[in-house]
Amino acid sequence: MLTYLLRRLLLLIPIVFGVAAIVFFGMRLAPGDPVRIIAGPQAHEDRLEEIRREHGFDKPILVQFGIWLSNLVQGDFGNSVASGVPALRLVSARIAATLELTVTALIISLTLSVILGTIAAVNQNGIVDNVVTFNAMLWLSMPGFWLGLMLMSLLAVAVPLFPISGRGDSFWSWDGIRHLALPAITLGLPSAGATARIVRASLLETMSQDYVRTARSKGLPERIVVTKHVLRNSLIPLITMTALRLPALFGGAVIVEAVFAWPGLGTLLTKAVFNRDYAITQTAALIITALVILSNLLADFLYSITDPRIRLE
């Protein structure tokens, strides 16, 4: 298994670089001059030229790519055009907030989806199943932006249980949890809707297996049958789905962070794309890609724990 993990980790390098190259060339091929954007219309051309030289934008694009790669292997991700500060520093300052939000949203999503999916499967085609399915579809269909504003209006304005926006003192403090609640629910709920459907389908398939029938015929209570025999064997699609939805969660975080003034990567990245701040965009893309690949690796690892028949070779 160690060899497998090492091989996957080594594979991470070309994938990350491939994504980085796409982002590098994609950003540069898009119309727009970052120096003109930040300097405004009144700046004189000689000053603009100086800034372009400072950032190496006066060089051919392939030379720029070579310099960027060479700096990258030395741990230099480049400096932001807009602020002059190392991009890695800017991204690092924000990544914790985004991870805090996405991981919490993921936990909310998984918890809700397992509970609701199980309830729906156990009560297949009954009223409870229909109610759960309806809710799952409803959450899945709600745009994050709208859902966020509705939750804010309801739970922060009409009944002020949570703060309207912002991030609390620290993740572990009561204040931090209160601030995190609404953004995390907003991000996690649509995902829970989709995943609950998968859990339900997977449970129903497992429930029709012979060994489940055997368990029931042995006289085991339904609770034991479901939690001990069915649930664990239904987890594989859930793990796959979770790993696949992670990039969507990062994408959704951009909107949720804007709605709740959450100081994560989303606002930084959005501004960077509009300002053509290459270094920030590339650094954020590298880090998010690495995180997504690592989460997929974690999913592979979880497969082998969940189902001992799966070996990582």
Place this chain on the structure above:
Amino acid sequence: MVGNRFGKAVSLALLVSMLAFGIGFAQATDNTLVIAWGGTDTFDTYRSAFAAPLFVFSMVHDTLFAFDQELKPQPVLVESWELAEDELKWSFKLKEGISFHDGTPFNAAELEAYLEGSFFEKSFTGWMFANVEDLVVTGEYSIDFVLSAPTPLLIYNLAYPWNIIQPQGAIDEWGEAYGYDALVGTGPFAFDEWVQGEKVVLKRNDDYTHGPDFVQNKGPAHIEQIILREISESATQVNELRFGDVDYLGVPSSQLEAVLGDENLTVGAVPSYTSTFVVINHGQPWMQDWRMRAAVNHAIDRVSLIEAGWFGAADVSYSIVTPASFGYWPGMADWGKEILNYDPLNAARLLYETGWVLPAGKTVREKDGEKLSIKLITFNFYQTYGEILTAMLAELGFEVELFPFEYGSFYSVIQEGDWHVFLGGWIDQSGFGTLQSNVTSAGIAGGTNNSGYGNAALDALVELMNTTTDPVIREQASAAAQQKVVSDLYYIPVVVPLNYVAIVTDRVGGFDLLNAHPWRLGLIRALDLYIK
């Protein structure tokens, strides 16, 4: 019975949870002003010319001069000044006893070190001082600006909000991190902390006593601390103002209704220094005919555009210089009404005269078998306005292709030249700068005259405006230049958005004093504001 017990339990749970969560989130009771704003990437004026940092500059820094309520420059860091007879030297006597927040004393040597050490070369507004040949320190608090040519607008330029004074030592010491980890000025508030993406904290400078004459409180500020909370979403900003912990907000027009209906808020409106206009591409042969441009002008129903696009939060514009910019000629509103009016019949007549006729049963005008098709470009954040303008032009028989683009691609789209009409805007506190950049031949080469239209008479007027030492002649030149722009119709003024500002009435005082200035907080120091 069960229902009753259940109800009690729910009520109790709700009460406990409300207490636990601190229901109501009472407003901060200390002497802190909380402002919602959109945030920035940097506070380094040499790196970014975005307007957002001005909010902090006006608190942390001083300019040598600042504009009063009539938009006339008044001294801030300067005690007195004198212009030599040959007009080639300005002598300034600086105020004594002022220090930067890092303890560096503010004096003539420090000013020279800053201006010559970095500002003239690196600032995006350094070109305003191109005529400054030399700086000569003549005493601890005396400095001469030696000029290569008379520069009557020097004081205006020194009062320009971007031309802040900073200690060169701090800029050198912090290097790339200046404007991010550190920001040093002489202003009424000192830069204390910047939590990226979250908030900027400014602490009162207790030593500040040199506020300009046009504010009532010369310092120190009444408010001990200012927190600028970074909130980008406008609905969230308004919710925080109405129900959360924000005290002051520049209200986006889309949220105006909610704010105006709230009796706990005091709302004030000031004209913005953003000018919104339609630019006609001189490079398109059709558009070189004045009648075509006049037809476009008369097709614009500015009142409807303001109602539908700006939710009523704008005024009709009669000059590309806005009333909130210095250099605006107040007579433009009356003068411009004669030309800048909605007159679809006249527009149709002008189009007919130029040979563009509307064939029976068709909605698009034609001439020699060719359709009257134009491409209207605009920023993506102006898309709604662009759609309204498209409909107005279509009413007259134009076939309009609307092309909204994001700001990042602005220069490449403009330079490609594949457009007829550009619905754009210009943000400038200086009317002189607006004219110089947009409508002169020099602006064509500089890339800011998007129309590409040059006119010798207009160039001469702008040149006179910039070089005359006689304020009366300057005003006349500025007025004539603004009239010429309107009558030529390459730049067709459309609207001036209004800036609405809202404060929480029972928290913040001194708002009337602040609002007496045409520039809202963000260019004006928060010296007169106080927490009740």
